[in-house]
Amino acid sequence: xxxxxxxxxxxxxxxxxxxxxxxxxxxxxxxxxxxxxxxxxxxxxxxxxxxxxxxxxxxxxxxxxxxxxxxxxxxxxxxxxxxxxxxxxxxxxxxxxxxxxxxxxxxxxxxxxxxxxxxxxxxxxxxxxxxxxxxxxxxxxxxxxxxxxxxxxxxxxxxxxxxxxxxxxxxxxxxxxxxxxxxxxxxxxxxxxxxxxxxxxxxxxxxxxxxxxxxxxxxxxxxxxxxxxxxxxxxxxxxxxxxxxxxxxxxxxxxxxxxxxxxxxxxxxxxxxxxxxxxxxxxxxxxxxxxxxxxxxxxxxxxxxxxxxxxxxxxxxxxxxxxxxxxxxxxxxxxxxxxxxxxxxxxxxxxxx
Ligand SMILES: *Cc1c(COP(=O)(O)O)cnc(C)c1O
Numbered sequence: 001x002x003x004x005x006x007x008x009x010x011x012x013x014x015x016x017x018x019x020x021x022x023x024x025x026x027x028x029x030x031x032x033x034x035x036x037x038x039x040x041x042x043x044x045x046x047x048x049x050x051x052x053x054x055x056x057x058x059x060x061x062x063x064x065x066x067x068x069x070x071x072x073x074x075x076x077x078x079x080x081x082x083x084x085x086x087x088x089x090x091x092x093x094x095x096x097x098x099x100x101x102x103x104x105x106x107x108x109x110x111x112x113x114x115x116x117x118x119x120x121x122x123x124x125x126x127x128x129x130x131x132x133x134x135x136x137x138x139x140x141x142x143x144x145x146x147x148x149x150x151x152x153x154x155x156x157x158x159x160x161x162x163x164x165x166x167x168x169x170x171x172x173x174x175x176x177x178x179x180x181x182x183x184x185x186x187x188x189x190x191x192x193x194x195x196x197x198x199x200x201x202x203x204x205x206x207x208x209x210x211x212x213x214x215x216x217x218x219x220x221x222x223x224x225x226x227x228x229x230x231x232x233x234x235x236x237x238x239x240x241x242x243x244x245x246x247x248x249x250x251x252x253x254x255x256x257x258x259x260x261x262x263x264x265x266x267x268x269x270x271x272x273x274x275x276x277x278x279x280x281x282x283x284x285x286x287x288x289x290x291x292x293x294x295x296x297x298x299x300x301x302x303x304x305x306x307x308x309x310x311x312x313x314x315x316x317x318x319x320x321x322x323x324x325x326x327x328x329x330x331x332x333x334x335x336x337x338x339x340x341x342x343x344x345x346x347x348x349x350x351x352x353x
Contacts, residue, residue, distance in 0.1 A: 002340050005317045006137050006166060006292045006331035008186040008193050015191065018246040019239070027242050032235050041230035044241055047248040052169050053255070054199045055176055061198045061223050062236050066165045068218065069182040069198050070094045073129060073161050074101045076213045076220035077180075077204065081105045082129040082161075085121070087112050088138035089321030094131055094163060113284040116143045118150045123158070128207075130160045135167035137187070138320040140280075140294030140329060141287045142167065145174045152177050159204055167291050168197070170334055172258035179204040185240060188291060190335030191247060195240035257334050264341065265290040265332050271345055277301055277352050281327050293330045294323065302328055305352075312347055 003010040022028060030036045045060045054060065063069055074082055074097065081104040084095035098105035106127070110117050116132065123130065130151065135142045152160060161180035164173060168183035175181055179201040186193035200208075200220070208220040216222075222233045251257070269288060272280055278297030282288045297305070302319070306328055309316050317329030330344070 002314045002343060004330045004336065004340075004344065005315050006187065006329050006333075007184075009331050009333050010190065010335045011192055012190040012247055012335045014247065014250065015243055018243050021246075022239055022242045027238055030238065032238060033231060037238060038230045040238070040242060040245060041232075044245040044248070045230065047245060048197060048199075051248050051251055051253055053172060053175060053253070054181075055201070057202055058175065058199045059202075059205055059224060059227060061200065061220075061227055062232055062241060063182075063196045063198055063218065063223075064194060064237065065196050066163060066182060066184040067093075067097075069196055070097050070163070071101070072198075072216075072218050072220055072223075073131070073180060074098045074105070075216055075218075076208050076211060077159055077161075078102050078105075078128045079211060080126045080128060082131050083123050083127045084108070084131045085110065085116055086133055086136070087114070087116075087141055088133070088136035090136060090138055090163060090165070091131075091133035092321075094133070098131070112139050112141050112282055113287065115284075115287055116147045116151070118147055118154060121151075121154070123155060127158060130155060130158050132160070132162055134162050134164040134173065135171075135289045135291055137166040137289075137292050137329075139282065139323055139327075140289045140292045141282055142289040142291075144286070145177070148174065148177050159207060165196075166289070166331075166333075169254065170257055170261050170291050172255050175199060185244060187331070188333050189244065189247065190333060191240060191243050195237045195244065197244075251334070261290055261332055261334065264338070265293075268293055268330070268332060268341065272348075275348070275352050278305070281323065291332050292317075293332065294319070294327045295330070296323070296327045299325045302326055308351060309347060314344060314347055 084107040095107040160178040162178045165183040166187045170188035182198035184196040185191040213219045278295045281294035281296040319327035
């Protein structure tokens with residue numbers, strides 16, 4: 001089965017024997033306050049920093065999901081409100097959850113063919129946190145490094161949090177330019193679901209201390225205090241942390257992966273622009289995601305196409321949110337091999353060329 005679903009997505013084939021080794025090395029029943037876990041956690045943090053270019057002074061945390069990170073950040077870093085800039089379902093959902101916790105949370109929706117409208121923003125002084133989605137998995141758009149830099153320059157006193165769930169560990173993101181970055185591991189990391197990684201700047205931790213939220217099991221302050229000792233507030237997904245360590249050890253640096261993914265994305269965009277039954281959802285080349293492609297056609301065609309692909313053991317991603325029925329998505333994640341994309345192309349040429 002070829003798997004192009006953008007999450008949960010193809011896991012690295014090595015995961016199969018890493019799981020066996022996790023068992024053999026006794027990780028599955030190991031206490032999460034014990035030395036074996038602490039060593040694993042420490043090694044994984046060091047690898048994350050080295051392999052995906054997270055600044056040395058950022059703090060790394062393990063959570064269960066990206067969704068959990070949304071909530072942690074609102075609870076622990078805002079007392080008044082956050083401001084959400086988005087163009088698709090994931091960014092919008094983050095805003096929805098924020099409003100349930102802090103009813104004043106604001107949002108600005110922009111068009112899928114537009115760059116994030118940084119210049120037009122009017123964010124008030126009582127906004128504590130700006131929330132953006134670097135790669136909007138729902139529609140295959142992305143926010144450029146330069147937009148994030150401009151945002152930071154305009155709002156230097158505010159914390160910026162970036163949901164990078166479908167790009168972290170694939171793209172060489174300029175992590176210095178925002179305070180918080182997070183991603184769950186079932187996308188670009190090529191791992192099974194049930195774990196997320198969050199990186200926070202010293203300034204973010206400083207603000208968390210000022211806010212002093214201690215009302216939740218996953219209050220950022222509790223997480224920070226535990227992580228000083230490479231531990232977590234609750235029993236974490238030790239198996240997934242183990243797999244993360246093993247996969248990272250074998251992975252090239254993110255700079256190299258970014259180059260490879262960029263080239264493959266360019267190639268795929270060129271390839272998919274030549275069909276007449278369906279077209280790329282995002283017309284503006286500047287804002288197209290390098291890690292998730294969205295293609296649009298009639299509902300009937302999309303339905304038929306996905307079934308036909310399944311029949312050939314090719315899993316394409318369903319559409320998502322408002323594009324659920326008239327688009328399908330293709331992940332361009334590092335775990336997927338070039339040969340697999342060649343096979344995907346043959347399928348499309350054969351039936352739709
Ligand atoms: C998949 C995804 C999420 C949700 O991830 P979970 O691990 O299911 O919480 C959030 N944001 C983006 C951008 C995503 O792609």
